[in-house]
Amino acid sequence: MRKICLIIILVLPILLTGCWDQRLLVNRTLVNGVSFDITEDGKIAAAVRALNIQSKGGGLFEIQDELVEAKRPTPVGLGIDLDSKIPGELDASKAHVVIIGEKLAKKGIHPVIEFFYRNRESYLSSKIVIGKGTGKEILSVEKEKSPIAFAILQLLEGAEADTVIPKKNTFTVWNNILDPGKDMVLPYLERIKSDKIEVAGVALFNDDKYTGKTLPKDKSSLLLSLMNQLDKNNRMAIILGSESNGRSISFSTRDLTRNLEVQVKKDEKITCKIDVKLDIEIISYPQDFTNEINVKKLNEDLSDEFTKKAKEITNTLVKANCDAFGIGRQISSLHPELWKKINWDKEYKNVQIEPVVKVNIIKTGNVF
Structure with missing residues (x-):
């Protein structure tokens, strides 16, 4: 039996062909x-x-x-x-x-x-x-x-x-x-x-x-x-106030919470509310170092500025007829009868998008 097994082991590799579909x-x-x-x-x-x-x-x-x-x-x-x-x-x-x-x-x-x-x-x-x-x-x-x-x-x-x-x-x-x-x-x-x-x-x-x-x-x-897309990091820099006399600040987003709510009113007008909360860490914020950062006031200023920029972005999306938020997907899922009878390419431009951004500073640096 051992001799038979040994013969099979020695002969089998000779009978086997190489890879027939190899691509060098x-x-x-x-x-x-x-x-x-x-x-x-x-x-x-x-x-x-x-x-x-x-x-x-x-x-x-x-x-x-x-x-x-x-x-x-x-x-x-x-x-x-x-x-x-x-x-x-x-x-x-x-x-x-x-x-x-x-x-x-x-x-x-x-x-x-x-x-x-x-x-x-x-x-x-x-x-x-x-x-x-x-x-x-x-x-x-x-x-x-x-x-x-x-x-x-x-x-x-x-x-x-x-x-x-x-x-x-x-x-x-x-x-x-x-x-x-x-x-x-x-x-x-x-x-x-x-x-x-x-x-x-x-x-x-x-x-x-x-x-x-x-x-x-x-x-x-x-x-x-x-x-609602945040990868490993999200570093941003903005100027609060005018460019010539404003306060420049850069930060990194550590956590993101986003809530999107699409509503259809009785007259079939569509609204979309987007609430975003950003937990951020300040990277750079030149200031008078004799005073501590007023975190509450800075949170409010950043929230107002980003809400303003978010409205500019949503207006650009509507003008471009780009439904990047998937509002149409929400309508087709939650209001299928409405979705069947509307022309979304035309109706999207009438959607009222209301973004609100809240900023929460969780870390201001090693000193302040």
């Missing part, structure tokens, strides 16, 4: 960044950052980062054209960022991201962002050390951790497009120098179309607070 790294060209734009003649232009990995032997590899472009009347077939322009097999399974130019985004982003959520080999965690101007302009930035797509990814992850932009990827964007009761906001990138990119704020959407309206990053943090 050296035979592939990895894509780590993609951009989509619309040309003057209405065609779709795509650009990819392709990492061409060549084996040098002895476990050494040479990595080349190049920009490859193609354009077609529609997004269909762009991948085939791009694949024909680079050596090896084009592999977009690790495309970390997808940048859509603002002109194309105004026409709708669903057609250009369709490939990423339909393809079984796609990367569903790809960051979806809107680029000021063209997406290619951002993707074509040259960096000395790491490929630009990796640099953009790190930039986005840092802004997400600071609650400046929402966490948006292929999967969550697709879910937002399918949800008629809530609109999305996407990170908005801008190229400010030949080798410099920054997060400029968030782009406001209606369905899958960019409305052309944005919120700068000094307001996008507060918008995310109103949306």
Whole structure:
């Protein structure tokens, strides 16, 4: 019996075949960044950052980062054209960022991201962002050390951790497009120098179309607070009073409580009350150090200022027809009969949104 077992053990590995569907790294060209734009003649232009990995032997590899472009009347077939322009097999399974130019985004982003959520080999965690101007302009930035797509990814992850932009990827964007009761906001990138990119704020959407309206990053943090989104940190800085004679203060939000209440009155007018409480820690507050901070007065001043800014944000959302708070979702769930008979795109502009922000200072620093 032992001899039989020994024979099986020795012979079986010889009979086993190798992995039939293996895809060697050296035979592939990895894509780590993609951009989509619309040309003057209405065609779709795509650009990819392709990492061409060549084996040098002895476990050494040479990595080349190049920009490859193609354009077609529609997004269909762009991948085939791009694949024909680079050596090896084009592999977009690790495309970390997808940048859509603002002109194309105004026409709708669903057609250009369709490939990423339909393809079984796609990367569903790809960051979806809107680029000021063209997406290619951002993707074509040259960096000395790491490929630009990796640099953009790190930039986005840092802004997400600071609650400046929402966490948006292929999967969550697709879910937002399918949800008629809530609109999305996407990170908005801008190229400010030949080798410099920054997060400029968030782009406001209606369905899958960019409305052309944005919120700068000094307001996008507060918008995310109103949306009940707080990541690892949320640092903000404001001036209380006039810019020339005001009091500057910076702080970090330690805890967030948000209550959203949608009401439908007898005349079917819709109101939305948003109450937000921020527990904050003061980071910097230049003052007369002979006096202690009047915490009660500072809480009131901060609450008034942030309530004022919150109203400005909600007014911008209504003008852009961007239901970022999901008020429509509340109506469809709690008042289904009303939801069936109204045109939400038209009715949303009549919704009265009443935000109130309360600030509670829990720590003023090591001295005061």
